[in-house]
Amino acid sequence: MPHKSGFVNIIGNPNVGKSTLMNNLVGERISIITSKSQTTRHRIKGIVNGEDFQIVYSDTPGVLKPNYKLQESMMKFSTSALIDADIILYVTDVVETIDKNEDFLKKVQNTNIPVLLLINKIDLTTQDKLVEMMDVWKEKLPNAEIFPMSAKENFNVSNLFKRILELLPKGDPYFSKDEMTDLPARFFVNEIIREKILTNYDKEIPYSVEVEVEEFKDEPKIINIMAVINVERTSQKGIIIGHQGSALKKVGTEARLDMETFFDKKVFLKLYVKVNKDWRNKDSKLKGFGY
Numbered sequence: 001m002p003h004k005s006g007f008v009n010i011i012g013n014p015n016v017g018k019s020t021l022m023n024n025l026v027g028e029r030i031s032i033i034t035s036k037s038q039t040t041r042h043r044i045k046g047i048v049n050g051e052d053f054q055i056v057y058s059d060t061p062g063v064l065k066p067n068y069k070l071q072e073s074m075m076k077f078s079t080s081a082l083i084d085a086d087i088i089l090y091v092t093d094v095v096e097t098i099d100k101n102e103d104f105l106k107k108v109q110n111t112n113i114p115v116l117l118l119i120n121k122i123d124l125t126t127q128d129k130l131v132e133m134m135d136v137w138k139e140k141l142p143n144a145e146i147f148p149m150s151a152k153e154n155f156n157v158s159n160l161f162k163r164i165l166e167l168l169p170k171g172d173p174y175f176s177k178d179e180m181t182d183l184p185a186r187f188f189v190n191e192i193i194r195e196k197i198l199t200n201y202d203k204e205i206p207y208s209v210e211v212e213v214e215e216f217k218d219e220p221k222i223i224n225i226m227a228v229i230n231v232e233r234t235s236q237k238g239i240i241i242g243h244q245g246s247a248l249k250k251v252g253t254e255a256r257l258d259m260e261t262f263f264d265k266k267v268f269l270k271l272y273v274k275v276n277k278d279w280r281n282k283d284s285k286l287k288g289f290g291y
């Protein structure tokens with residue numbers, strides 16, 4: 001059999017289960033999962049290798065109406081996902097309403113790339129409602145192949161995987177086959193810290209925060225990591241740190257433990273908080289953070 005290789009881009013609105021699905025498909029923890037929306041801002045890639053295939057997955061930020069600079073760049077990512085993919089996984093679920101993003105749907109309809117429309121979370125609905133929903137989607141996206149599924153319950157994921165393999169173009173691998181992912185370890189560190197911030201603080205805090213890994217030194221017995229948590233306002237700095245540093249300490253401990261599991265090695269983690277005014281609305285700062 002000739003070798004097959006290709007890029008599979010996962011798109012869809014926030015909270016429909018893209019990260020859950022991807023983790024299921026890739027089998028390693030590579031993207032953060034949380035019940036709050038808009039958590040995945042990067043194009044995270046995970047690679048699945050077989051003897052005669054390589055699938056490169058990317059998880060694209062949600063399809064949103066841009067209402068501030070950050071979301072504008074998120075929208076750009078989603079649109080670019082339609083151009084450079086070999087296969088598109090358009091994820092929706094049984095909860096969201098269908099007509100949220102007409103413009104984007106039109107783009108999906110007009111693409112030449114195979115689109116697999118995944119209706120996720122079917123564990124939350126009935127057969128009748130699902131059939132109705134599938135009919136509506138068939139009209140909206142007649143070219144797409146529909147996969148009802150539950151990423152959480154691992155229902156229909158293996159059929160999806162089989163179809164992806166069938167659709168994958170012939171070609172040599174894009175990445176060395178011993179690499180689990182093309183992203184550096186720093187990226188995982190960043191994601192883990194961000195996940196802890198999301199789970200430890202309420203309201204606007206998580207979305208006002210940007211984490212930068214300033215130092216990542218992999219020594220024989222320990223990994224030394226220094227990271228900065230950028231916030232927009234001084235008041236947020238106080239909240240992040242907490243009474244006598246208790247909140248930050250909790251974030252640091254939880255993050256360190258996850259990192260130790262992830263890297264299977266002792267980790268020394270130092271966290272700082274820095275006020276970086278309005279990073280979300282400044283193009284130059286956004287670029288500095290890689291958006």
Ligand SMILES: Nc1nc2c(ncn2[C@@H]2O[C@H](COP(=O)(O)OP(=O)(O)OP(=O)(O)O)[C@@H](O)[C@H]2O)c(=O)[nH]1
Nearest residue numbers: 014015016017018019020037038039121150151152
């Ligand atoms: N009931 C049910 N819940 C699911 C399923 N798949 C995902 N979820 C839940 O839906 C929520 C959102 O899942 P994520 O995987 O973070 O969604 P996402 O699309 O990556 O979200 P963003 O990162 O915000 O773009 C989590 O609480 C998941 O546990 C499913 O098949 N059934």
